[in-house]
Amino acid sequence: xxxxVWLISxxxxxxxxxxxxxxxxxxxxxxxxxxxIYFRDMPLMVGIGFVFGVVLLYVVFHYYFIxxxxxxxxxxxxFVIFSAASWLFWTFGKHVGTRGSRKLFRKMPLTAAxxxxxxxxxxxxxxxxxxLAPYGQEEIFDKINVLxxxxxxxxGDPRFLLGTDQLGRDLLSRLIYGGQNxxxxxxxxxxxxxxxxxxxxxxxxxxxxxxxxxxxxGVDAMMAIxxxxxxxxxxxxxTAWAGSNKGLITLYMIVIIAVLDSTRVFRLARAVGFxxxxxxxxxxxxxxxxxxxxxxxxxxxxxxxxPLLAEFGLRFCFVFLTIAALSFxxxxxQPPLADWGTMVRDLSQFINxxxxxxxxxxxxxxxxxxxxxxxxxxxxxxxxxxxxxxxLKD
Amino acid sequence: MKAVALIIxxxxxxxxxxxxxxxxxxxxxxxxxxxxxxxxxxxxxxTEEAVAAIxxxxxLNKNPVARxxxxxxxxxxxxxxxxxxxxxxxxxxxxxxxxxxxxxxxxQLEPRFKxxxxxxxxxxxxxxxxxxxxxxxxxxxxNSIFDRFVNVSxxxxxxxxxxxxxxxxxLFLAVLNPVLPSxxxxxxxxxxxxxxxxxxxxxxxxxxxxxxxxxxxxxAAIINLLASPYIEMARLKGIKPARVIVFHALPNALAPxxxxxxxxxxxxxxxxVVVEVxxxxxxxxxxxxxxxxxxxxxVVQACCLIFAAAYILLNLTADIFxxxxxxxxxxxx
Numbered sequence: 001x002x003x004x005v006w007l008i009s010x011x012x013x014x015x016x017x018x019x020x021x022x023x024x025x026x027x028x029x030x031x032x033x034x035x036x037i038y039f040r041d042m043p044l045m046v047g048i049g050f051v052f053g054v055v056l057l058y059v060v061f062h063y064y065f066i067x068x069x070x071x072x073x074x075x076x077x078x079f080v081i082f083s084a085a086s087w088l089f090w091t092f093g094k095h096v097g098t099r100g101s102r103k104l105f106r107k108m109p110l111t112a113a114x115x116x117x118x119x120x121x122x123x124x125x126x127x128x129x130x131x132l133a134p135y136g137q138e139e140i141f142d143k144i145n146v147l148x149x150x151x152x153x154x155x156g157d158p159r160f161l162l163g164t165d166q167l168g169r170d171l172l173s174r175l176i177y178g179g180q181n182x183x184x185x186x187x188x189x190x191x192x193x194x195x196x197x198x199x200x201x202x203x204x205x206x207x208x209x210x211x212x213x214x215x216x217x218g219v220d221a222m223m224a225i226x227x228x229x230x231x232x233x234x235x236x237x238x239t240a241w242a243g244s245n246k247g248l249i250t251l252y253m254i255v256i257i258a259v260l261d262s263t264r265v266f267r268l269a270r271a272v273g274f275x276x277x278x279x280x281x282x283x284x285x286x287x288x289x290x291x292x293x294x295x296x297x298x299x300x301x302x303x304x305x306x307p308l309l310a311e312f313g314l315r316f317c318f319v320f321l322t323i324a325a326l327s328f329x330x331x332x333x334q335p336p337l338a339d340w341g342t343m344v345r346d347l348s349q350f351i352n353x354x355x356x357x358x359x360x361x362x363x364x365x366x367x368x369x370x371x372x373x374x375x376x377x378x379x380x381x382x383x384x385x386x387x388x389x390x391x392l393k394d
Numbered sequence: 395m396k397a398v399a400l401i402i403x404x405x406x407x408x409x410x411x412x413x414x415x416x417x418x419x420x421x422x423x424x425x426x427x428x429x430x431x432x433x434x435x436x437x438x439x440x441t442e443e444a445v446a447a448i449x450x451x452x453x454l455n456k457n458p459v460a461r462x463x464x465x466x467x468x469x470x471x472x473x474x475x476x477x478x479x480x481x482x483x484x485x486x487x488x489x490x491x492x493x494x495x496x497x498x499x500x501x502q503l504e505p506r507f508k509x510x511x512x513x514x515x516x517x518x519x520x521x522x523x524x525x526x527x528x529x530x531x532x533x534x535x536x537n538s539i540f541d542r543f544v545n546v547s548x549x550x551x552x553x554x555x556x557x558x559x560x561x562x563x564x565l566f567l568a569v570l571n572p573v574l575p576s577x578x579x580x581x582x583x584x585x586x587x588x589x590x591x592x593x594x595x596x597x598x599x600x601x602x603x604x605x606x607x608x609x610x611x612x613x614a615a616i617i618n619l620l621a622s623p624y625i626e627m628a629r630l631k632g633i634k635p636a637r638v639i640v641f642h643a644l645p646n647a648l649a650p651x652x653x654x655x656x657x658x659x660x661x662x663x664x665x666x667v668v669v670e671v672x673x674x675x676x677x678x679x680x681x682x683x684x685x686x687x688x689x690x691x692x693v694v695q696a697c698c699l700i701f702a703a704a705y706i707l708l709n710l711t712a713d714i715f716x717x718x719x720x721x722x723x724x725x726x727x
Binding site: 043045046049053068069071111220221222224225226227228229230232233234235236237239240241317321324325328329330331341344348351352354355361364365368369371372375376378379380383 | 412413415416419420423424426427531534535538539540546549550552553554555556557558561562564565566569570635636660663664667668671672682683686687689691694695697698701702705706
C-alpha cells in the first residue's frame with residue numbers, strides 16, 4: 001500500500017512541478033523570440049515530460065554512484081558502450097564503402113545501425129566459434145564449479161574466465177558455442193520453414209482451386225492451436241519416437257518448428273502471390289505456355305522478395321525465441337550441445353548469489369541477454385525495413 | 395439487430411467447428427505415438443498379458459473413431475481421463491482413479507486452471523490500461539523524444555525472451571531489493587492479498603511483454619486513422635490534439651484495438667508456460683511442461699485442448715466485439 005501512495009505522490013509532484021515549469025516559462029520574457037513562442041505553444045504534458053525526464057536522469061545518476069548497485073552500473077555501462085559502438089559503426093558506414101552503402105547508412109536510424117552491427121558480430125562469433133572459443137564445448141575439466149572472474153583467491157581460475165559448470169565444462173566456451181548452435185539451428189529452421197511455406201503459398205496462389213482450399217483449411221486448423229503448445233505436444237510424441245537418441249530429438253524439433261512456422265509464411269506467400277498472379281505479365285507468361293516452375297521462380301518470386309525478406313527477419317526472431325524457450329523448458333536442443341536456453345535453466349539458481357558475487361549471478365543473465373540482444377537487433381533492422389518499404393512518414 | 399445475431403451465431407458455429415477440428419488434430423497427433431498407451435504406461439519390459447490387460451482396460455482395442463468419440467464424450471462430461479503418473483500412484487493407494495479421485499486429470503487440472511486464470515487476469519488488469527494510455531500518448535506525441543523512447547523500449551521488451559525479463563525482474567525486485575517473493579508457491583487456503591503478492595512478479599513479467607505489443611498496435615491503429623479527411627477537418631476546426639485523438643480517432647480505432655487486446659490475452663494464456671516454470675507457479679502451464687517431460691499423454695492432451703480452447707474463444711470474442719464496434723461490419727452488403 002505504501003508503494004502505491006508513494007507512486008501517486010511522486011506522480012502528483014511531477015505533474016505540479018511540470019505545470020509550474022510551463023507557467024513560469026510563459027511568464028518569463030525570454031531573450032529569443034523562438035523560446036517565447038515555444039513556451040507559449042507548449043502543451044501541459046510536454047512540460048510534465050521535461051520534469052519527468054529530469055527526475056529520471058537524476059534517478060539514473062543517483063543509482064549509478066551508489067556502491068552496491070553493481071548490476072545497474074553494468075546495465076548503464078553496457079548501454080553507453082553499445083550506443084557508442086553503434087554510433088561509430090554508423091559514422092564509419094556513412095563515410096566508407098561504395099556509394100550505395102554510404103547512401104543507405106545516411107538514411108538509416110541509429111537503432112538500425114546498432115542492429116546491423118550486432119548481427120554482424122553474432123554471425124562472426126557463430127561462424128568462427130571453433131577458433132574463438134578457448135576450449136571445446138564438451139571438454140570436461142577436473143575443476144568443477146569454478147567461480148567467474150579468473151581470480152584464484154576468490155575461487156576462480158585464470159584459465160576459465162567465466163568459470164566452469166557443475167560438470168567442469170568451461171562456461172565461456174559453452175557461451176560461444178551456444179551461439180553457434182542456437183543461432184545456427186534457428187537459422188536452418190527458418191530457412192526450412194520458408195522453403196515449405198513459400199512453396200505451398202505460391203503453389204496455392206498459382207494453382208488456386210481445390211489445392212488452395214485444402215492447404216489453406218489445413219493451415220487454418222494448425223494455426224488454431226497456439227504454436228508453443230502444439231510444438232510441445234508434437235515434441236512429446238517425437239521424443240517417444242526418438243527414444244534415447246538425443247541428436248534425433250534435436251532434428252525432430254527442427255522439423256516440427258519449421259512446419260509449424262511455415263503456416264505463417266504460407267499465409268504471407270499466398271497473399272503476396274495472389275496479388276502478383278492477377279498481373280498482366282503472369283497472364284502473358286501463361287499464354288506463352290510457360291511451365292509452373294517458370295511462373296513461380298522467374299515471375300512470382302522476384303516480385304515477392306521484399307515482403308518475404310522482412311518476414312524472414314521476423315520469423316527468425318520467432319523461431320529463435322521458440323527454440324530458446326523449448327530449450328529452457330528442457331525439451332529443445334539436447335546436451336551435450338551447448339545452447340543458451342539450456343544454459344539459462346542450468347545456471348538460473350546462481351541469480352540468488354547476486355549480493356555476494358555479482359559476476360556469478362550475471363551468468364544466467366549473460367546467456368539470456370545474448371538471446372535478447374540478437375532478437376532486439378534483428379527486430380530493429382526489420383522495423384526500419386518495414387518503415388522504409390511502407391513509406392510511412394507520419 | 396437480427397443481422398447481428400446471425401453474424402454472432404455464424405461466428406460461434408465457426409468457432410465450434412474449429413474446436414472440433416483441433417480436437418481431431420490433437421487426437422490424431424497423440425495416436426502417432428509408437429506402440430500405444432499401454433506400452434507407454436508399462437514400459438518396454440512389460441509382458442504381453444499385462445499390455446493386453448491394460449489395452450482392454452483403456453479400450454485401446456477399439457477402432458480409432460470409437461476411441462475418439464469416447465474421449466470427446468468424456469471431455470464433454472468433464473472427464474479428461476486418468477493421468478499415467480497419478481494412475482500408478484493411486485493404484486498403490488488402492489483407489490479407483492477413473493472415478494474422479496486423485497488420479498483423474500480433471501481433479502489435477504481444476505485448481506491449476508484457476509491459478510493460471512488468476513495470473514492471466516492480474517497481468518491483464520495491469521497491462522490493458524497502461525498500454526492503452528501509453529499508446530494514445532505515443533500517438534499524440536508521435537515522433538517526439540517520448541515516442542522514440544517508448545518505441546525503442548517496447549521493441550526491446552517484445553523481442554526479449556520471457557525468461558530474460560523474468561530473471562531481470564527477479565534480480566532487481568527479489569534478490570537485490572527483496573520487495574517481492576521470487577517463488578510463487580500458492581495454496582488454496584491463502585488469503586487474497588497474500589496470493590496477489592505472490593502472483594505479482596510473474597504477472598509483472600507477462601505485463602512487460604504484453605504491454606509493449608498492445609501499446610504499439612494501439613499507436614499504429616490511431617496513427618493509421620490520423621491521415622483520414624474527417625480527422626483533418628476536426629483539426630482544422632481548431633479542436634485540441636488530445637480531443638481529436640480521444641473523441642474522433644479512438645472510437646474508429648476501437649475494432650483493431652479490441653482485436654489486439656484479445657490476441658494478447660490469448661498470448662497471455664500461452665505465454666504463461668515459460669513464466670510459470672520460471673516462478674514455479676502452480677498453474678496449468680507448469681503441469682503441461684512436466685507432463686511433456688514424463689510423457690503423461692492424457693494430461694498433455696487435456697492441457698493442449700484447454701489452451702487451444704482458450705485461444706479460440708478469445709479470438710472469437712475479438713471477432714464478435716470488433717463486429718459490434720463497427721457499424722460497417724454490422725450491416726454487411
